[in-house]
Amino acid sequence: MAGGAVASNVKAAGPALTRRQEIFSFALVASLFFAWGLSYGLIDVLNKKVVEHFGISKLQSTLLQVAYFGAYLVYSVPASLFASRFGYRAGILMGLSLYCAGALAFWPSAHFEKYYGFVISAFVIACGLATLETMANSFISVLGPPEGAAFRLNLAQSMNGLSAFLGPLIASKTFFSGKNANSLDALQWVYLAVACLGAALFVLFFFAKLPNITDADMEDQAESSGIVDERPVWQRKHTMFGFLTQLFYVGAQVSTASFVLFYLTETDGRTSAEASQMLSYLQITFMVARFASTPLLRFFNPCLVLAAYGTSCTVFSLMAALTGGKAGLAAFFLVFFSESVIYPTTFTLATSHLGRHTKRGAGILCMGVAGGSFFPSAQGAFADAKGTRISYIVPMLGFSACAFYGAGMYFYMRRQAKLIADNAVLAGPAVPVVADVNALEKEESIEKVEIEDTRLEAVSRV
Template sequence: MASGVTGTELSRKQWAFAFALVTSLFFTWGFAYGLLDVLNAHFQVIFKIGKTQSTLLQLAYFGAYLVYAPIASVFMERYGYKKGIHMGLTLYSLGAIFFWPSAVYRAYGGFVGCTFVIGCGLSCLEVAANSYITVLGSPKYAAARLNFSQGFQGVASFAGPMIASRWFFQGKNATSLDTVQWVYLAVAALGLVLNILFYFCTLPEITQDALAEEMHEVGLTNDKDPFWKQYRCIFGWVAQTAYVGAQVAVASLAVNFLAEQGVGIDKPLASQLFSYCQITFTVGRFVGVVLLNWVDPALMLSFYAIACCAFSLGVTFGPGLSGVGCLFALFFFESICYPVIFTLGTKNLGRHTKRGSGLIVMGVGGGAWFPPAAGHIADTDTTAHSYIVPFAGYVAMAIYAIGLVVDQTRKGGFRFRSVDEIAQKRAEMAREKDGSDSDIDKKGSQEFVESVSV
């Protein structure tokens, strides 16, 4: 297909194929992320390290996003989404395959280094996949599309702990790294297979210029301003940093928290319960897909952020089973936060879309410094009290969401432009250009701006 298209110019078959293939990427990093949190607890036993030192894995994984996401966004701005995906999958596979020698030589530093390489690959994939899904159709449903695609990340993320509860913590494997080798060899093979599939597929390139031109036609972007004045995106990065840091801190110590509640939960059972927490997260994400078809994303994010604040305090101070219940509720209300912040932060950026996507994905770097802070509290006090750290992140996210709601209300509420308004606007632009409105494609307008917020 020729270059320079927008998502609404694709045929139904092209759209479905592109959507399905890019969605498959969400499974890859969901699986890697699900294994990461369980490896935290496993390495504490293998290498006889404390909770704070074990969070070096999170520091490497999420620190890679902080370092590599800007590089990925610049690379894709120049070479396009598809080459960015190839680069990400290559790094992903290389990092995974070097888990093998790290396990053979029982080198914790090697695992940390490999995790950093995997994180670089995944940051590249996130910049590509998140932004591609966002622009692949009507902006109104961008949050719902991204939630649906990221739901498959949730499916993979609970598969990781489920595998670990069966193979990492049972019998001789509780003190061995043998199974870690084989699992990550399979992860490397998955990355290789996806790389081959993407090489042979035709993935339509949605360019910055084509997207910006269509958005300018209907007055939906002010990307003539420099990037540093795109405040919705800048503050979105702050909110994403705070949220991801909170989410990772919650997950990285969840197995320890469950095992320390004094209700008869040992490490293998805690790992299994953690996988159930991830299932709860995944169910919440698909529920969010449905709700986002009717509820404004900023309003919904506000409600979920307040719920996260409340239940993180419940985990911190709730004894026994009440704390466990609050943990499950917390996973449910975390579900829609990342994709909704992403879509709100990158909305209507026009020519700044890829750069804005890179900045928001950089927010994943928050996962590098929240877990060590929580781990220090867990080592010196209790794991339950360490959950006051993610509470601070949820507060920052809530401020961003509520601020957007207030701003939208101040500008006229949650009103959506009609198809006729958009078609009329494009007709006026065409008449100004060549005195003719015969080439206005009302159907294309309907798909693109079916109901875009004023």
């Protein structure tokens, strides 16, 4: 059951593509994950830089994360509605425009040394990234048969892991080295380069031709898989629980990375530059783990992979909170390894079987990235009060949600497969099989009521 799909050999959504066209479209959209990862990799080191430069508390510094990840809560659903109206390509161009504008805004913020300028810049660039993630995650998921969705998205997001490693490495060589240790000059040039990357991608997508995958195409794909569900997206339990899982997971992931530098400088005696470089090694681990773990989704049920990796993150976050020093650092390497496939696997599971609601569902799932806006604040307050090491109890709680969702989705997917199989037997081999999920759930509700009535009648007789 690769990719979490109920059915196999289901047609891809949208127009028929040659293998070459499919690979080109995949590679082009995957390049967006590089832009996202680079910005994300820089924000954690920027957090440490502003604490030192402006002399603010750890809790105050998390306002950057609140702005950066809060933008996903504000902008993801509008971006999905824009995509439904104008298509994926127009949405990508809008996202890249905001990405460039936000990156350029860091220049005057650093020049005038205004902390709230950094906060506003982070919000604008993140609005662009929220748009790009909504477009790219959804597009990759439907660019091919649904049973391969988890594999495709994990492979595309490996680009994210590559650039997330480069971000802290670049920052460690520029933000804290030499004369830049006490100034913000290097930061201006780094974000100018980020803006240039965004502009280059804008030009590329402006002239490139992407297949136009419409809501009707995705509805046809859902029907061909044997599922018809007319309920609006907010009534799909697997999607809404997926949103909550993303909210807790991203919050835990962001919070873990945001305080690594403080953890290493306080418990392991490292300098800020050394800690930043160690963060880049942790991101390398994340990148390698994503490449290494993605093939597992070809051979193992993605629900079980998600549950196993979520459990691993939970256990080793607790280990980091209770130890410190080299043992804590080893625990972080295992946490970053285990984080590798959680986000894209949750995304594909939660947006499966949505049909024409796929783009809107993608927007809701990307809203879950907003968890990165409040988890760091909670951990920052905990760290200021009790210490950075023990504050890793906070992300541990977030990671546990992934383990529960993976286990729950395993039974949900088995139930979906049984519904289709039962309908196939009733319909016969010559009749197309389409399971009306809404009707079947109503039948189950009626059966439950009848059972309850029988039970009450028996009790009344007694």
